[in-house]
Amino acid sequence: MALKLYSSAERAGILRAAQAAAATLAAIGERLAPGISTAQIDRWVREETARQGGRPSQLGYHGFPASVCTSRNDVVCHGIPREDELLAPGDIVNVDVTTELGGFHGDTSATFCIGDVAAPARRLVETTREALAAGIAAVRPGAFVGDIGAAIARVAAREGFGVVRDYCGHGIGRSMHESPQICHVGRRGEGPRLRVGMVFTIEPMLTLGEPASWVDRDGWTVRTVDGRWSAQFEHTVAVVEEGVAVLSVTDSSTSRCQRRSDSRQPLGSRRC
């Protein structure tokens, strides 16, 4: 499939959708606490998304029954919110928000720590956040998709964490999922070249143990095979002439543009 290149006007539309998703995610992050059910997160996402003027892209997608994915502890991704799943002190939970607004989609997620989280899990969360930042820093016109995965895998390997290979980032814009796939492992100089106008997600999933995963009986929930915990962070980014623009940020005044040398930036979610 040909890689879609979005004009600056189209990228402005994707930016608005991604900012709405980021605002929803930030609002949810402020409210998470022990005793909250993941179904409550789903209700908040519906309300917040509507307040932003958008629609939850995930609701009904291939039959997905909720407006958000909530992935707790050993769940890698695609967890379905439930009334009987309550957040407990020491948990980590990823909240993955995708918003459709004005015909465009924006996608972002963060992993939140509930109360006091054990040191290894906290380190997993912080390293995953850092891995996303490293992946974003590899994006510029003329770089390769493989550069992104290589940068992420280097950060994970430094800490001895696994990188999930079964699920990838993806092009996004007029549809929630488009080409290219953005794998979170890779080799520098391999894969499609990045060009101005490409818009995609980077969403590394790191694991405390082995990265092998399986899909639960509900047909959606992805868990680690070894039962050890997984964390994920995600941004929607655009390749721009200056390097990379992170679109899924709450600051409405500007999308964060950075040159390749500016490797670190705030990722807009609560720290452990």
Ligand code: MG
């Ligand atoms: Mg995504």
